[in-house]
Amino acid sequence: MTFKAQLFAIAGMMGLFLGLVRGQPVLSLLSLSSLLWLLSEWLLFIWHVRFQIPNAKLARLVNGESDANRSLWSERLIQVRIQMANRLWLFGVTLDVEDIVPENLELTAPGTNGLTLDAIAHRTDSKPKSRILGPVSRSWLIRGFQSFMNYRDDCPSNEKRLELGSQPMEWGYTARVRAAGNVVFPGFRVMMQSTHQLFRIERFVKAEQSFRALPNFVGAGEYRSLTKKSNVIPRHGVHRLLRSGMGSELLELKEYAVGDPFKSIAWKVSAKRDQWMTRQYESEVPARVQLIVDGSSTSRVGGFGFRLLDQMTFVAASVARMATNAGDPVGGVLMDERGIRRIPPASGEKGFQVLLRSLSDFAVNPCPPPSPYQPRMLDAAWALLNQRYPELLDLKVNHYPFSVFPMTPTARTRRRQRFLVAGALAEIYGISVREQVSLIHDEHAFAMRIQDLLNSSGIPWITPVISPSDRRDREPIERMANLGKCITSAVGHARDNEVIVVMSDLLYYVGILEFMLPAVKLAIAKHHRVSFVCPTSTLLRPSRGVSVDFSREHSAEELLLVAEQAKLRIQAEQLQRELHRCGASLSLSGEKNAIHLILSELDAIKSGNGRLHGNLR
Amino acid sequence: MTNLSRDPNRMQSPKSQTASVSQRKPIHWVGAGLQLLAIVLCLEMLLGISEGIALPLRLFLMGLIGTCIVFRLGWLALVALQISLIAIEQRQGQVSQYPLAFFYGIVSTAIIVMAMKVPETHRFITDYVAGFFAAEVNKSKQQLGFVIGRIAISMLQLTLMVVIAGFLLSRLPIGLQAESWLEWSRQNGQAVWPGAFLIVFVIAVLVLVRENAWRQLAPSQAKLYLRSVQLIANYRDLFGFERHRLRRLRKNQNMPATRTHSPLQRPKLRSGERRDKTIEKGLK
Numbered sequence: 001m002t003f004k005a006q007l008f009a010i011a012g013m014m015g016l017f018l019g020l021v022r023g024q025p026v027l028s029l030l031s032l033s034s035l036l037w038l039l040s041e042w043l044l045f046i047w048h049v050r051f052q053i054p055n056a057k058l059a060r061l062v063n064g065e066s067d068a069n070r071s072l073w074s075e076r077l078i079q080v081r082i083q084m085a086n087r088l089w090l091f092g093v094t095l096d097v098e099d100i101v102p103e104n105l106e107l108t109a110p111g112t113n114g115l116t117l118d119a120i121a122h123r124t125d126s127k128p129k130s131r132i133l134g135p136v137s138r139s140w141l142i143r144g145f146q147s148f149m150n151y152r153d154d155c156p157s158n159e160k161r162l163e164l165g166s167q168p169m170e171w172g173y174t175a176r177v178r179a180a181g182n183v184v185f186p187g188f189r190v191m192m193q194s195t196h197q198l199f200r201i202e203r204f205v206k207a208e209q210s211f212r213a214l215p216n217f218v219g220a221g222e223y224r225s226l227t228k229k230s231n232v233i234p235r236h237g238v239h240r241l242l243r244s245g246m247g248s249e250l251l252e253l254k255e256y257a258v259g260d261p262f263k264s265i266a267w268k269v270s271a272k273r274d275q276w277m278t279r280q281y282e283s284e285v286p287a288r289v290q291l292i293v294d295g296s297s298t299s300r301v302g303g304f305g306f307r308l309l310d311q312m313t314f315v316a317a318s319v320a321r322m323a324t325n326a327g328d329p330v331g332g333v334l335m336d337e338r339g340i341r342r343i344p345p346a347s348g349e350k351g352f353q354v355l356l357r358s359l360s361d362f363a364v365n366p367c368p369p370p371s372p373y374q375p376r377m378l379d380a381a382w383a384l385l386n387q388r389y390p391e392l393l394d395l396k397v398n399h400y401p402f403s404v405f406p407m408t409p410t411a412r413t414r415r416r417q418r419f420l421v422a423g424a425l426a427e428i429y430g431i432s433v434r435e436q437v438s439l440i441h442d443e444h445a446f447a448m449r450i451q452d453l454l455n456s457s458g459i460p461w462i463t464p465v466i467s468p469s470d471r472r473d474r475e476p477i478e479r480m481a482n483l484g485k486c487i488t489s490a491v492g493h494a495r496d497n498e499v500i501v502v503m504s505d506l507l508y509y510v511g512i513l514e515f516m517l518p519a520v521k522l523a524i525a526k527h528h529r530v531s532f533v534c535p536t537s538t539l540l541r542p543s544r545g546v547s548v549d550f551s552r553e554h555s556a557e558e559l560l561l562v563a564e565q566a567k568l569r570i571q572a573e574q575l576q577r578e579l580h581r582c583g584a585s586l587s588l589s590g591e592k593n594a595i596h597l598i599l600s601e602l603d604a605i606k607s608g609n610g611r612l613h614g615n616l617r
Numbered sequence: 618m619t620n621l622s623r624d625p626n627r628m629q630s631p632k633s634q635t636a637s638v639s640q641r642k643p644i645h646w647v648g649a650g651l652q653l654l655a656i657v658l659c660l661e662m663l664l665g666i667s668e669g670i671a672l673p674l675r676l677f678l679m680g681l682i683g684t685c686i687v688f689r690l691g692w693l694a695l696v697a698l699q700i701s702l703i704a705i706e707q708r709q710g711q712v713s714q715y716p717l718a719f720f721y722g723i724v725s726t727a728i729i730v731m732a733m734k735v736p737e738t739h740r741f742i743t744d745y746v747a748g749f750f751a752a753e754v755n756k757s758k759q760q761l762g763f764v765i766g767r768i769a770i771s772m773l774q775l776t777l778m779v780v781i782a783g784f785l786l787s788r789l790p791i792g793l794q795a796e797s798w799l800e801w802s803r804q805n806g807q808a809v810w811p812g813a814f815l816i817v818f819v820i821a822v823l824v825l826v827r828e829n830a831w832r833q834l835a836p837s838q839a840k841l842y843l844r845s846v847q848l849i850a851n852y853r854d855l856f857g858f859e860r861h862r863l864r865r866l867r868k869n870q871n872m873p874a875t876r877t878h879s880p881l882q883r884p885k886l887r888s889g890e891r892r893d894k895t896i897e898k899g900l901k
Contacts, residue, residue: 011692011696197733203835440859
């Protein structure tokens with residue numbers, strides 16, 4: 001029974017009482033009629049709840065398939081169709097069905113195929129980026145007039161309202177996968193209410209479908225310069241990978257041995273030396289690429305599609321695609337707080353798919369680091385529970401002790417929310433009543449549970465999940481040391497001249513690079529190429545000559561952007577200087593330039609040319 | 618700089634999925650005005666059923682009910698009608714004495730119901746009118762049949778409720794019926810007032826409602842209910858334990874890890890253990 005129905009019942013009972021006491025029959029008749037009508041509506045509603053909702057059978061097809069063991073591609077559109085199999089005899093009630101869209105999906109609205117406001121909010125990182133954090137509220141005055149004038153807002157395409165005698169139907173929506181990782185459709189939120197909004201029941205119908213979202217990749221296009229800028233003779237100490245094989249380039253001459261093909265006999269040399277000599281040709285051995293992806297917590301902060309890790313997986317997948325097309329094997333080392341995982345180098349389509357799957361699994365956010373409790377956590381948990389577990393917030397079953405202690409209405413509301421959320425969390429995680437009381441009074445335990453709930457529900461690492469103070473790395477030295485270990489491991493598993501690509505956000509760690517640089521020097525001493533890809537959080541490469549024109553007025557955002565660019569530029573120059581001393585190259589973006597840099601390095605390692613070392617792109 | 622991964626040119630433009638309805642045609646405004654005018658006229662007729670109400674109060678009540686209809690406040694419309702009845706209706710009457718009472722009850726209840734679902738009704742009417750003017754005759758006929766059927770069922774339901782209410786009010790010993798009931802009960806040796814029957818009836822209804830509510834609970838809700846009951850029953854004790862635990866935790870966090878108690882603090886003795894006086898001297 002809604003609040004409106006309660007008011008209606010109270011008014012009816014009061015009118016009936018006054019009509020009987022004062023002996024006014026029409027007043028009594030009107031009030032009793034209203035109460036009986038309310039009773040009849042309730043009986044009708046109960047009948048629907050008992051016999052109609054269980055008949056509703058919902059199914060979801062993603063790209064025409066109901067099988068969950070499939071893969072999606074990030075940054076691409078998917079078609080979702082919802083099917084309702086049964087016919088429902090709905091009379092006097094409406095049934096709202098909403099397919100809960102995971103946070104890793106972005107609904108495409110007409111005319112917004114570029115960046116949406118939501119995306120801009122993600123980019124500026126100034127607002128919460130979760131879809132569950134509440135709709136835009138309008139004043140009751142506007143809502144009242146709009147309801148009378150029948151203004152219908154554009155209903156999101158993942159929702160559908162079913163009314164009288166709905167036939168078996170199908171509806172759908174188009175969405176875009178925001179980032180690599182996983183896409184979990186949790187289920188449907190079903191709300192049945194009488195047409196007068198007197199009675200309402202909300203249920204969450206679990207229909208979980210989990211898909212792996214593979215990272216997107218692009219072709220890098222032509223990246224070689226058309227003009228020859230330098231000689232291709234290798235530097236002193238740098239040599240090509242020379243092995244005998246069936247290539248076209250001459251490797252060496254050797255004495256004839258039984259079994260050598262006659263066509264490889266070098267006749268002129270044999271005549272000169274008076275000895276049978278044969279030609280040995282070079283083997284066209286592919287150059288291997290080792291991708292080291294640093295997925296530490298700082299690279300996972302932000303909305304899906306706007307994390308640094310998303311840029312890294314994009315570059316890694318694109319490089320892997322190009323290398324695989326050229327026949328080069330690609331391996332990887334994935335590093336984060338959980339440990340280091342090595343992907344053996346493999347070539348061909350199968351190896352490429354293995355790498356993509358590994359990157360996709362790696363892009364799924366693990367449990368976030370513990371953050372101190374903040375009130376927004378309670379708001380986020382409240383919103384999420386309202387969406388996914390509305391039945392657990394029902395005051396009929398989730399009781400809480402009343403307090404006579406005087407407090408403000410806001411504080412009383414917060415207290416009620418905290419008790420209800422703690423009860424729902426206790427039921428979801430199956431913890432004891434004693435631990436439930438701990439959740440209510442221990443802010444640390446409460447914050448950890450809420451973090452776990454939000455993260456497991458697919459909410460990205462944004463402000464309610466992780467506090468702004470925790471966005472910096474807690475143990476940067478250990479991280480640099482681990483990165484050095486990864487490079488050393490890659491060198492240890494490398495055969496000969498290879499390209500080692502390190503993807504990590506190093507801009508804020510310029511001062512402690514010495515914990516990683518020995519490994520870089522070791523790799524370069526072993527004649528490997530080392531490239532660093534350092535994506536920036538603003539999605540903008542720090543440009544030169546950033547200045548402010550003080551002759552005109554600037555907005556705060558412009559000044560902030562300029563200041564951030566200037567700061568980034570200084571850090572980038574320091575980083576480039578440090579890496580240049582070692583002979584490594586650096587790209588400060590997670591875009592096409594980074595892919596070009598790595599592919600150029602790959603070409604250089606094949607040709608033995610060393611001119612690219614130390615370049616900043 | 619364009620980020621490749623977010624290049625809008627690579628995404629296909631989705632087809633238009635929902636049509637915006639924010640631009641309303643003038644015919645809709647005319648329909649809404651006519652509908653509101655009809656409601657006001659109906660109210661005027663209802664409130665003018667008796668001449669005892671003052672004009673300012675009548676205008677105020679009409680405005681109030683009109684506002685309730687616009688803002689979908691059915692309960693407030695009921696209150697407004699009740700206020701008007703308190704003001705104009707004569708006391709000590711009987712339902713059966715007023716031939717217009719049933720009509721009044723049906724119409725006023727219908728207005729209250731319509732006040733609650735005015736957007737739906739309004740949508741049907743405006744869509745029908747718009748379809749009629751757009752020469753979509755077949756569609757308009759279908760809609761008209763749908764609307765008429767729906768209104769007929771609703772009116773049938775309302776009429777039935779008013780008749781049942783009138784029957785109950787005329788049967789129960791209220792007002793003038795009390796004396797005849799008393800007479801009848803004396804002659805037949807029955808109860809003076811059917812209170813016992815009503816109490817049994819109300820208890821049966823309450824049991825039914827509660828049972829229905831229980832049967833609607835999901836397993837997780839039932840478990841949560843038991844958990845809540847246990848929490849409320851033992852909350853004071855559990856809160857005490859938790860407070861003690863937190864206090865101890867806080868204290869341990871503040872103290873050095875190697876020392877469990879202050880050296881100047883006298884350690885507690887176990888039962889049967891005797892305190893060594895030399896240690897006590899040392900402590901002093």
